[in-house]
Amino acid sequence: MSTxxxxxxxxxxxxxxxxxxxxxxxxxxxxFLVGMVLCFIVxxxxxxxxxxxxxxxxxxxxxxxxVMQYTAPQEYFFTLMHIAMVGGLMVSFPVIAYxxxxxxxxxxxxxEKQAFLPFLIASPVLFIVGAGFAHFVVTPMAMQFFLGxxxxxxxxxxxxxxxxxxxGDALTAPAPSEGIDIxxxxxxxxxxDISLKLIMAFGLCFQLPVLLTLMxxxxxxxxxxxxxxxxxxxxxxxxxxxxxxxxxxxSQLILFAAVYPLYEVSIFLIRRxxxxxxxxxxxxxxxxxxxxxxxxxxxxxxx
Numbered sequence: 001m002s003t004x005x006x007x008x009x010x011x012x013x014x015x016x017x018x019x020x021x022x023x024x025x026x027x028x029x030x031x032f033l034v035g036m037v038l039c040f041i042v043x044x045x046x047x048x049x050x051x052x053x054x055x056x057x058x059x060x061x062x063x064x065x066x067v068m069q070y071t072a073p074q075e076y077f078f079t080l081m082h083i084a085m086v087g088g089l090m091v092s093f094p095v096i097a098y099x100x101x102x103x104x105x106x107x108x109x110x111x112e113k114q115a116f117l118p119f120l121i122a123s124p125v126l127f128i129v130g131a132g133f134a135h136f137v138v139t140p141m142a143m144q145f146f147l148g149x150x151x152x153x154x155x156x157x158x159x160x161x162x163x164x165x166x167x168g169d170a171l172t173a174p175a176p177s178e179g180i181d182i183x184x185x186x187x188x189x190x191x192x193d194i195s196l197k198l199i200m201a202f203g204l205c206f207q208l209p210v211l212l213t214l215m216x217x218x219x220x221x222x223x224x225x226x227x228x229x230x231x232x233x234x235x236x237x238x239x240x241x242x243x244x245x246x247x248x249x250x251s252q253l254i255l256f257a258a259v260y261p262l263y264e265v266s267i268f269l270i271r272r273x274x275x276x277x278x279x280x281x282x283x284x285x286x287x288x289x290x291x292x293x294x295x296x297x298x299x300x301x302x303x
Contacts, residue, residue, distance in 0.1 A: 024099040031095035036088030043080040046087060047188070050195050053135070054186065057143035068188045079189045086196060093124060123210050130206030130258075134198040138254050142198070145250055147184060198251060201244035205259045209266045216270035223271040226263070233263050 039046065051068065058066040070076045097120060105113060215221035226233075234256075241255040 020103060024103045028092070028096045028099045031092035031099075032088050034088075035091035036084045039087030039091060040080060040084035043083045043087075046083050047080065047192065050083070050135075050192055051188075053140040053195070054143045054147070054191055056140060057147050058184075060144065061147055068186050068191065070188050075187075075189055079192060082189070082192065082196075097124070119210050119214055123207060126206040126210060127203040130202035130204070131199045133206075133258065134202035135195065138202065138251060139195055139198055141254070142194075142251050198245065201241075201255060202258065204244070205240065205255060206262065208259060208262045209269060212263070212266035213269045213273070216266075216273050221270060223267050223274060226267045226270065230263075234260065237263070 054068075055066050070079070101120060212221055212226065216223070237256050237259050238252070241252040241259070245251040245255055
């Protein structure tokens with residue numbers, strides 16, 4: 001180990017570690033509470049933003065004045081509180097991550113810090129990308145499909161809103177004298193829950209490259225092993241999609257279609273890490289070539 005690759009801070013007694021942990025937790029909780037209060041102040045605009053996909057879907061289906069309802073006096077208040085809690089966690093995440101890093105960093109070598117920092121930055125970026133994909137792509141598609149299907153009772157019309165549209169005069173035709181008119185009367189909290197579940201599901205599942213690449217750097221996963229596990233990965237991703245998304249096949253398939261390419265990206269990243277590690281070991285004269293087979297990697301370390 002090089003002289004520069006050392007733990008910077010000296011070891012501290014257990015009591016000092018516990019006091020440090022307490023201080024970091026206090027800062028994290030305070031940041032969450034401040035973020036929660038700030039998000040509650042602007043909870044109404046956030047709610048409008050979260051309901052934008054279903055609003056557009058309802059307008060596209062011919063409803064000029066979309067209306068959402070709540071059925072209990074306290075329901076709207078707790079809906080805003082729900083938004084404030086989730087928003088407060090997202091707003092305060094940089095502070096929480098920084099406090100976690102400050103608590104863990106003194107126990108890491110400099111090389112470990114340099115290896116870990118890119119993942120600490122990539123994780124929130126990938127979460128934002130996944131959340132944005134869910135809100136701007138997946139949720140509008142899901143709302144358009146289900147509301148369109150209920151409105152037309154036709155899968156083709158649900159997928160293609162302009163297909164089979166009736167003339168404007170037909171909209172003013174008298175109502176039939178028989179039958180029951182089935183209409184959508186959405187509840188604010190239930191619609192918000194669908195949007196938040198999709199955002200959290202896609203945001204968390206987009207962490208897959210970070211998790212697998214970290215495992216690759218730690219030697220817990222290899223590109224060859226992940227490539228051989230593709231068939232099992234497909235089943236696992238489908239199973240996770242069924243658990244974390246609302247109970248509909250459409251959002252589950254969209255999540256699978258978005259996450260499985262990330263699995264392939266993880267294999268590519270781990271392969272690059274392995275090649276870089278092999279080049280470093282070869283330069284130090286520590287790499288030994290061995291015969292390739294199904295159970296043995298292409299080379300090994302003398303140490």
